[in-house]
Amino acid sequence: MGCGTSKVLPEPPNDVHLDLVKKVEPYTGYKTDIYKHFIKGDGDAIKSAIPSPPCHTNPYVEQQEPRKNRVAKYRAKFDPRVTAKYDIKALIGRGSFSRVVRVEHKATKQPYAIKLIETKYREGREVCESELCVLRRVRHTNIIQLIEVFETQERVYMVMELATGGELFDRIIAKGSFTERDATRVLQMVLDGVKYLHTLGITHRDLKPENLLYYHPGMDSKIMITDFGLASARKKGDDCLMKTTCGTPEYIAPEILIRKPYTNSVDMWALGVISYILLSGTMPFEDDNRTRLYRQILKGKYSYSGEPWPSVSNLAKDFIDHLLTVDPSDRMTALQALKHPWVVSMAASSSMKNLHRSISQNLLKRASSRCQSTKSAQSTRSSRSTKSNKSRRVRERELRELNLRYQQQYNG
Template sequence: MGCGSSKVLPEPPKNCYVDFVKSVVKYKNKRKDYEAEPLKPPGGKSDFSGIWNRDQGQHLLLPQTSSCEDGQKRNKVAKYRAKFDPRVTARYDIKALIGRGSFSRVVRVEHRATKQPFAIKMIEIRAREGREVCESELNVLRRVSHRNIVQLMEVFQSQDRVYMVMELATGGELFDRIIAKGSFTERDATCALRMVLDGIEYLHSLGITHRDLKPENLLYYHPGTDARILVTDFGLASSSNKDRDWSMQTTCGTPEYIAPEILLRRPYSRAVDMWALGVITYIMLSGSMPFEDDNRSRLYRTILKGKYSFAGDPWPCVSNLAKDFIERLLTVDPGKRMSATQALKHPWIVTMAASSSMKNLHRSISQNLKRRASSSHCNSAKSGQSGRSSHSRRVWEKELLERNLRQQLPPQK
């Protein structure tokens, strides 16, 4: 992954409610940093549904101290919080552990002065892999300031750890919101896609390619109906000169969303994000995947052919403009694929699906999404993936992808 050397952080957004200055604070802590031990949830579910770039672990609440709790729980909370850098705990009150990875923890915190909620991603940088992921994310997040991109607020650095203070997304994943809604129309889809496209267009204008766009990385800022969508998880992002495209060659991403040019092991451009957006749009309007197969070899060959269909429910009720939007994104030739700017000008997006049927697609979409989620859960359990962290899952997927490409696809000249 690319590593950035710049220490410049983004300017505060105009509507930012935080009054402290973003900074990178370096500090060599001589005391021993102990690993945070896993905490058991005290019962019930978390009072929030999502967090940017969250790992695959459970959402775990830190037990809150009160007179009714026993001393053991209070000691566990105190012990966990004591492991944080004192400069962090001086400014933020640690509330909950909501994600864990092979070398990272994500916690929900509250700013002591403003009482505003945030997320802190704590990354162990002693190992090379941890440093690479941290540098890759910071290289991107330091440069961005957009309402549809998760915002980096502050960074603390010690000898072995980096603490990234981020916006906290509590509104859940894009598709969780679709399932929870009582209705979903093409107009709802265009409203969501405009926000995602605004974020992607901004990233591409800076020469940043996300390279892992998928529904799990699109989160609502809050549970309200007027919430904005945040593009999150920049662990695989690539940052380059915006005038130098076609320079990326790393094989990475999530198999079902990978563009054909990556599978062909050719230099690729920011157009890979637009292919992934085409896959997301297809799922958003149907609840099913355009390219899906338990056999990776067949999946890759289907992607290379761009072979998908608009058959089955609810596609007969979906407008031709919506299908045209998808077709212009799921184009095998990246040179003919719509850019983010062109997608924002597509008539289906511009008119907010005004000429499309306002038929409620919710039932078919939610049924297909739930059916696929159930199937994916069963397949994960059979293959033993259920306990993988997001990083180890990416590494595993990348290794599997490259092995399959070597063994199952013809070499490309």
């Protein structure tokens, strides 16, 4: 649901300071990126998480060294313990403080993913500690599995299962058919994983379609929950309430926005958003203006208008309604969601109408509009810079007033 091959989080708004933990850092130039020359793939259909920066070639300058040498230099940057055991194959993703590469175990030829995190930066260290704390504790068929860890003073190498089946919605678009029954199969797997996490006192805090991957390309592939960089793991005896404002804007629960202490029910709100998209290809809450978006979320304001909603069963809508509930105490838990009649019956009483065409059209339309808005934002960013400080103060005041109003109603 991104732009082209991009799988990045939406950038935090310039005009609203909500202290979102996850954001995309701007590309800071070739000299600072030690991974710039790494091979993007070796014939496979694996895509890079972020497109390569444009290459400007000067015909009067000596051409770059052969590709083989560049790859060799890149591999040399890895800890020898890693390269002794794994062949480095391709860069498949990158974040603010991390790179994800596809590797192959030298002895077994089994493919894996290695997430390399730069821990010399405080933010990278915090994300690494959070993710490791969770992944070392979990073992579930629908959660990405940590295989082993290599640590140095400045980097951590996390060897993990490699999910090659693609993102949830990429598969839906490519598929010729998608019914409510298909949706319940997907949700059952995700809910099983979330229920397991919540039983262990772990809250994912960034559930969204981009973090739900198919294990392999086959029709019988399981879905796996990935990316635990924002996850919170409660230790025994700890208070179950969390306070950090984090997540991806369109999926953030109301209680996080008003800065109330919250529980793992924020994951269930995110699953409500995912369920809505799964059945329609559209977002329940969407606005280019963050203040208006947050106002929609705080009110729990969404509708079932437009295609394919007239063809979707009332039982499916009831399932969503019990997740997109503003009051977290009224929201379904993962166990309750698994016991909902729509899920238990695998949508048996629902229409078996193929929703694929409407869902695919809506997903592709949204992806296209997001690409256009991203390009537009980039082209106008410099012209807005002189007004940004004043605008930010105004937006911050508006958001504070909005939060205060809803906190009063919430505590009412």
